[in-house]
Amino acid sequence: MKTAAALLVLLFGGLLVYASLEFPAWGDPMAPASRHVSPHYIERSLAETSVPNIVTAVLADYRGYDTMFETIVIFTAGVACLFLLRIFGRRSSESRLYRHLPTGITLRISRGGAVPLSSKEFERIDLQWVPYSVVVRTTCRLIVPFSQLFALYVIAHGHHSPGGGFQGGVILGASIILFAIANNLRASLAWFSEKLAVLLCGLGVSIYVATGALSFLLGGNFLDYGTLSKPFAMGAVAARSLGILMVEIGVGITVMAVMVHLYYGLASAGRHDEGL
Amino acid sequence: MEALWEQILTKANYWMTIALMMVGLYAMITKRNLVKKIIGMNILQTAVILMFISIGAKRGATIPILKHGDAAAAHAPRAVDYINPLPHVLMLTAIVVAVSTLGVALALAVKIYQQNGTLDEADILARQVPRSHEGGP
Amino acid sequence: MTSQLPAFIILLPLTAAFGAFFAGWWFRKAVYPLVVGVLGLCVLLAGGILHAVFDHGSLRYFLGGWPPPVGIELHVDSLGAFMLTLVSSLSLLAAIYAKPSVETELADRVALFWSLYLLLTTGMLGILITGDVFNLFVLLEVASLSGYALVGIGRGQALLASFRYLIIGTIGASFYLIGIGYLYAVTGSLNMVDLGRLLPPLYGTRAVQAAFIFILTGFAIKIALFPLHAWQPDAYTYAPSGISVLIASAMAKTSLYALIRLLFAVFTVDFITVYRPLFNFLGWMAALSMIAGSIFAIRQRNFKRMLAYSSVANVGYIVLAIALVPATLQGLAPALVHILNHAVIKACMFMAAGAFIYRFDRWDIGEFTGLGRRMPWTSFALLLAILAMIGMPPSAGFVTKWYLVLAIIEAKQYPMVAAVFFSTLLMIVYFWRVVEIIYVRPERSPVPTAVRVEEVPLSMRVPCVALGIATFAIGPVWMAGILTPVVTAVNTAFGLGGQAP
C-alpha cells in the first residue's frame, strides 16, 4: 500500500518535473503568462475602475463572477457545516450549572429544578466550564474591538491597500472567535447568536448577488457595475468602484458569519453549548 | 552541469512546489488518520497555490497595487512594473475554496469521531465489516 | 431577453438556494414549493436556451460587460444547452422524488437540505455554461462541496464515504487546477475559446502535455473511471436516496461534459490527432473500467452499491466513445447518446432502489423477493430500466450499443467490441439476478395469502415510473432522429466527425 502510494506520488512528481523543465524561468517578465491578458489589467484597471489595487479590481470586477461563486463556496461550506454537524433541539442534561455573576458562585440545578430567579444575574455554564484567566480575558476585551475596527478598515480600503472583503471578513470573524475563546461559547452565543450568524451568512451573498442583479434592472449584463452610474448619479468608472465596495461588503459579511459558524459548530461538535 | 544548476536555481520555486505537492499527496493517500489526511490536503492545495503565484512572479516588478500620488498619475502604469495580478486573484479564490473544503472536512471528521469513536480510517473500516452483514446501511 | 437567459438560469436556483435557506428559519412551509417551482422554471429556461441556441447558434454572455479574455464569459453551445436541459430535468425529478424521504429522515434540516440541493444544481448548471477554465474549477467546488455534505447526511458509513469523496475529489480538483496552471503558464489565458486559439502552436511542449494529463486525471477521478473510482461506490451507496439519484445521474454527467468540453474546445481535435496513442490508452482504460466495474458489481449484495459499480462500467462506455472520437465519422454521437441514456436509466434505478429502502428498508438484493407484487409500479420501472441497461431493443441501451459498436468497428478497434460485449454480458448477469428475485422468486418470509400492495408515495412513484418509461421512449426518439440535430450541431461546433479513420 505504502510503496504503491509512494510510486504513485513519484510518478506524479516526475510528471511535474518533466513539465516544469520547459517552463519559463521564475520571474521572467517575458513569460507568456505576463504578456497575454495581465497587461490589460495592469494598464487599464485604474482608468476603467479607478481602483489602484489591481487585484481587487480584477477580483471584484473583471472576474467578479468567480468571486461571487467563491463567496458561494464559503456560504455552501457554512450551510454544509450546519447541515452536517448541528444537533437541533437540545437534550437537557441531568443537571444544569448556573453561575451567579456577582459572586461567581456556581449552582447546580438538577432536572426539574427551577431556573434561578433572574437570568440576568445568572449565567448558564458548561459542565467542563473552566474560568479563564482574567489576564487573557481582559486583554481580549481590548483587542476585540480593535481588531473589528481593523477588519472594517481592511474591507473598506480594499481599493487602495491589500485586503478586501474576504480578508476583512476573516478578521472580523476571528475577533468573534477570539471573544469566544477568551470567554466561552455561551457568552459568545449570547453576543453573536446563531440566528444572527445564519442571517448574515445568507445576507452577505444576497448583497453580492443583488448588486450584480441590479445591473439587470438597469439594462446591463449581470455584474456590470458600470450601470450603477444611473441611480447613483456618478460616472461609470466611479460606479464600478462603488459596485466593488458593495460587493466587498457582502463578501465580508458572509465570510465573517461563516467563519464564526464553522467555529461554533466545530468547537461544540454541533451542540452549541460547550466550546473550546 | 551549468545548465543543471541553472535549471535548479532559476526554478527553485517549482521544485519546492513539486516537493510540497508530493508530500501533500502522499499524506492524503497513505495516512490513516483523517485529520492527517486533511492536513495533507491543505498542503497539496497550498502547494498548487504556490505554483500559481510562482507563475505570476515577475523580476524587477513591484506589488500589483498602483502607486498613487502625483508622479504616478502623470503617466499610465506599465505592465513590466507590476507583478501579474491575475494569478493572485485566482489564488485568492483557491484559498477560499481550500478553507471551505477544510471546514466541511473537519465537520465530517468530527461527525465521524462522534459516530465511531476513532479517527483512524482503518479502525473505522474494521468495525464496519461485521455490521454490513447484519443490517443495511 | 433571450440574451440574458444564460445568467438567469444560474441566478434562479442560486437565489432560490438563499430563499430556501432563509425560509427554513422563518417560513418553513414555503421551502418545498419554492424548490420545485424554481427547478421547474429552470427546466423551462433550459428549454428556452436550447431553442435559442438552435436558432441563433451558441450564446455568449459577457459577465460584467467585459469581453472574454479579460472578463469571464458564459458560453452556451449546443452541447451545453442539451446538457442544461438534461441536468435541470433530472434535478427537478429528483427533487420531486426526494420529498417524502427527506421529510421523514431529515425532518429538522429540510430547508438546509434543499438549500444545498439547489446549490448543487447551481454548481452543475454553472459548469455547463461557463466559458472560463478557472471558473469551471470554482463551480466544480460549489457542486462538490454541497455534494459532500449531502452525501454525508446519509445513513450507515455515509460520513466516511463522504469524507473519502471529499479527499479524493479534492485531489481531482487540485489536479485540474495544476493542469490549468500549466496552461496558464504557457498561454496566459483562461478563456476556453482563447485557449483553443492560443494552444495549437504549443502542442509539442511538455507543459501542454502535462496539463492535458493532469486535467484528464482530475476528471477521471471526478467521473470515477476504473482505477480512480475508489470514492464512488461508498458515496453512492450511503447517500440519501434523492441525492444518489442526482449525483449518479447528473453530477457524473456534468463532469463528463466538462471533460468533453475541455478536450474538444480547449485542446481541440487536432491535439488529439497528434497524440493518438494517448487516446488509445484512454480507450484501453475505458475498456478496463467497463469490465472491472461489472465484475465488481457482480460481487455486490447491496443493490445501491451494485448500481454504483455499474456506473463505473458505464462511464467506461462513455469514455471509450470519447476515446474513439478521432477515429470515426460519428464524432461524439455515441458519447452523447450514452450520456443521456445512462443518466435516465441510472436515475430510474436509483429511484427504485431508494423506494425499496424507503418502504421496506431492503437493500440486500437477496431480500427483494416479492417486491414485484408489493410495489408493482416501482418494480416495473426498475424492470424497464434494467432491460434498457442491458440493451434490449428498442430501449435507450440498445441505441447506445448500436452507436458504440458502429464507432468501434469504424475505428477498427475490434478488441473493444469484445470488451463491450463482455461487459454487457456481465451486466446481464448482475442485473438479471435482480429481476429474477423481484419478480419470480417466491417470497421467503411467511407467504402472504393476499399480497398487499404497498407502494411508495405518489411523488416518489411518478418520477420513477416516468423515467422508467423514458428509458424505452428515448430509444425510438434517438432512432427517429429527433435528437440528431443536437449531435450534428455538437460535432460541427467541435469540428468533429470529418476525420476519416
Next chain:
Amino acid sequence: MIWQIEFVVLVIVLICGVAAVTVRDLLGAAVLFGAYSFMMCLLWAIMGAVDVAFTEASVGAGVSTVLFVAAVFRTSRRTKD
C-alpha cells in the same frame, strides 16, 4: 533580488510541511500546520502577492489553525501515523 530569502523560506516551508504530516500528535500537527501557513504567507509576501499573503495570514495561519484545534478538541489527539 530577494530570492535568497525566498529560498530560505521555501526550505522552512518544506520542513514545516513534512513535520506537520509526520508528527504523531494531532494538536502538534495543527500547530505545525499553522507555522507552515505562516511561512507560506511570508513566501507570498516575498513574491509580491500581498493580497494572497494577507488572505493566507488571516485564513491559513489564524482561522484554519483554530478550526483544526477545535476539531482536535472535539475528537482525539491520538494518531497512529
Next chain:
Amino acid sequence: MDSIVFYSSLYLSLLIFLPLYRAVTGPTVLDRLIGVNAIGSKTTVLLILIGMIYGRVEMFVDIALAYALLNFLAVLAASRYFYKKRDLAADSSE
C-alpha cells in the same frame, strides 16, 4: 540602507530555523507552541522588512498587523485546549 535591510531580513529568516527546531522536535505540544509563537514574532518583523525592500511598507503593515492578531488567536486556541483536556500525556508516546 537597502542592503542593510536586506541582510537583516536574510539573517532573520535564517534565525527562524532555531525556533523551528523547537517547533518540530517538541517534546510537548506547548514547546511547539512556543516555537511557533517565536516564529510568528520574527515573521511580523520580516514582513515589514520585506515591505521596506519593496519600498511599499504601508502595504505590508496591514498584513503584519493581521498576522500578529491571528498568531495571538492561534496561540490562545491551542493553549485553551489544555484548559479542558489535560491529556498532555497523549503526546509523550511520541
Next chain:
Amino acid sequence: MARKAQATWDTVISVLNAAKPAQSLRFNRGHLISFLLLLALWIVFSGRFDGFHLAMGVLASALVARLSGGLIFTRPAPKGLPRLWGRLIAYLPWLLYQIFRANLHVLYLVFHPRMMDKINPKIIKFDSRLKSDYARTLFANAITLTPGTITVDVTALGRFAVHCIDDVSGDPLPGQMEERIARVFEK
C-alpha cells in the same frame, strides 16, 4: 496547586465581572468614548482624509462601538478617565526601563555558558491588593515582561502565582511595581 481549589465545582470562584457586553441599548458615555477612540484609530489606519473614507470611518467606528464598545467599558465609563490615562502614560517609561532590564537579564542567562548553574526555576505566590481587571492584567503582563518572571495564574481573589527563572528574579515582587500600578488605577 491553586488548580485543586478551582477544580471543585461547588464553589467555583472566579472573576466577578461577567464578560458579557452591556446589553442596554442606551448610548452611554462608554460608547461615546469608545467611538471617539476607535475613530482616532481609524484615522491612523486609513490615512485618508477625503469625505468618503471619513464617512466610512465614522460608520465603522459607530458600528464597532455599538457592537462591542461594551467590552472596553463594562459599565458606564468611570469618571476621570483622562487623568487615568495620563498616569498610565507616566508609568510607561518606568515599565519600559524594567522591560529593558529584564531583557538584558535573560540575554545574560541565555548566553551564559553555564546557564544551568545560574537558573533555578521555581514558582512563588503572593496576594495582590489590586482589584480591577485592568489593573490586575496590567500587573500580570508587567510581571511577565520584567526580569525573569512570568505570571502563571491570577485567581479571582488576587492571588498571583509567578514563575521565576532564578533566585533573584522573584524577590522584588510584588513590591514597587504593584505600588506604581495601584497608583495609576486606584486613586
Next chain:
Amino acid sequence: MDLMAIVLLCGGLFFFTGGAIGILRFPDFYSRLHPAGKLDTAGQLLALSAVALIILDDLSREHLLTAAKIGLIVVFVYLTSPTATHAIVDAGVRAGLRPWEKRPAGETTDDDLG
C-alpha cells in the same frame, strides 16, 4: 537618524538571536517561555522602531501615518505577547506539566541541551 536606525535594527536582531537560542537552550517549557516571551518582544520593539525611523527619514503625512501604524503594531504586540505567554504557561500548569527544578527529582522533560 540612519545610524540610530541601524543600531536599533541590530539590537533587535541581537535580541531575536538571544530569544531563538534561549528557546533552544533552556531546560524546560517554563523557562523557555522567558526568552520567547521577553526577548522576542523586545526584538520586535527595536526592529519595528528602526523601520519606523527609516521611514520617517523622509517625512511626509503618509509616512507619518505608516510609522504610526507600526507603532500600533508595537502596542499590539506588547498587549498580546505577555498575554500569550501567560496563556501558554497557564495551559502548561493546567495540563499538569511540572516545572523543571534544579534538584533532580523525577523530571521527565530534562532532555535538552544543558
Next chain:
Amino acid sequence: MTTVPAAVSEMIPSLKPLAAALCPLLAAPAIYLLRRRPNLREAATLAAAALQFLWVISMAPDVAAGKLLGWRLIDIGAGITVGLRVDAFGLIFAITAAFLWILVSLYSIGYMRALKEHAQTRYYFFFALAIFSAVCIAFAENLVTFYIFYEALTFSTYWLVAHHEDAEAFAATRKYLAYLLLSGWFLFAAVALTYSLAGTTAFRDGGILTTAAAPSATLQLLFVLFALGAVKAAWMPFHAWLPSAMVAPTPVSSLLHAVAVVKAGVFAFVRVVCHVFGLDTVAALGLGLWLGIVAGFTMIVGSLYAIGEDNLKRRLAFSTISQLAYILFGVALLTPHGVRGAMIHIPFHGFMKITLFLCAGAIMVVTGKKQISQLAGVGRQLPVTLTAFTIGAVGMCGAPPVAGFISKWFLCLGTIEAGLMAFLLLLLVSSFLDVIYFFPIVKTAFFDPLPATTVGIQGTPGGLREFENPLYLFMVLPLALTAFFSVLFCFFPNTFFLLRLTEVAAGKLF
C-alpha cells in the same frame, strides 16, 4: 422458375403487417386488465389470435403474387429504418406462428386449468408478447428490426420458462438467458459489422454483401458471428439450452420451443444466407459446405441424443434439434430445391412437432407420466392423443402420408441438385435414426400392456379417459387438428398458400 412473375421490388405500403403484429401486442394489456376474469382473459387471447391469423392470411394472396407489403415505422437515419415488410418467406413463418397460436391458446386453457397453474395471467401476457415478437421477426424489414424483436423474444419467453419458479426452473432460465443473450450480442455485433460494411441492413433478395465489400476473411468472420447469433436455432454444439428449457409448461414448449423461438433461429439463418449474404456470396466464400457439415452433424448427433433420452419432452427437444438442422441443411445446399425444402420444412415441422408436444402434454396432464418407459398401454387410455402422436412421429420420419414427406423430398432433390451424394446419405441415415427413436414410443404406447398398478384418472383404470372432462377436450381438439393438418399438408401442400409462397421466395433468389 418460370411461373414466378417478374420480381416486384417496390414495397407496397400497407398497414396489414402492422395490424397483424399489433394484435398480440394489444392483447397483452387486455389480458392484464382482465386478470380477475379468467374466461374473458382467455377469450381475449383467442380473439386476438384469430384476428391475427386473419390479417396474416389476408396478405397471402398478394404476397403469393410476388408483391411486397410493408410499413416503415421510424427512420434511424443513415439508411437504417425500423420497419415491417412482408415477403413470401416471412409470411410462411408468420402463418405458422399465427395459426398455431390459436390452437395452442385453446390447448393452454385446458392445460393450465387442469393443472391449476399459478400466475396464469403472466403466462398469457408473455405468451402474447412472445407471439408479437415472433411475428415481427417474420415481418422484419431489415437486420436492425430483426435484431430488436429477436431480443424481445428472448426476454418475453424468459418469463414462460421461469414459470414454475423452482430451482430447476431457475437453473434452466439462467442457462437459457446465458445462451440466448450471449448469442444476441453476437448477432448485434454482426448487425453492426454488416451495417458498417454494406451501409444498409435491409434484406434484399440477392443479398446486400458482396465479396467486393470486404476481405473474404472478414465476411467469413461475419458469417460465424451470425451463426453464433443464431444460437436460437440450437445447432450443435450450442444446443444445451433447448432441452433445459423444457421445464416450461408444455404449451410453451410446444409453440415456442418447437415453433416460435427455435424457428426464429433458423429463420435468421435462412435470412442471413439468402437475403444478407446472398447465395452467390455464400457459395463464393465456400460457407455452404461448412454449414452443411455442421447441420449434418447436428442432425445425426441430435438424433443419437434423442435415442438415449427417456423423458418424453426432452426426447422431443432433441428431435427438434435434429429436425432444425434439416432446415439449415437445406439452406446449406444452396440449390433451389434445397432452399424450398428448408423453407417448407419450417411450417411442416412446426405442425408436426407441435402435435407431438401437445400429445406429450396431454399424456402428462391425464396420466401424470413424463417418462417414455412409463407409457406402456397409454395408447389404450388415450387413443386419439396417441393416434395424433403417431401421425406426428410418422411425419418426422418423412414417411409419405404426412407433411414431413414433402419437405424431405425437396431436400433430397436439393442434394441431388447440388450433386452431394454424401449429404443424401446423411439425410437417409438421419431419417432412419428418427424411426429408431420414435417407433419405440408408439410401440410402447399401443402394444405394451398397461401395468396392473396403473391408476387412471379419478381412480378408474383404462378406457377412453380423454373425453371425460370437458377441459381435456380443449387439449384434445387442438392436437387432433394439428395432426389433421399435418396429413392435409401432404396431400395439399398449398394449404394456406405455403407451397406457392416457397416457390415465390425461392424464385426470387435464383
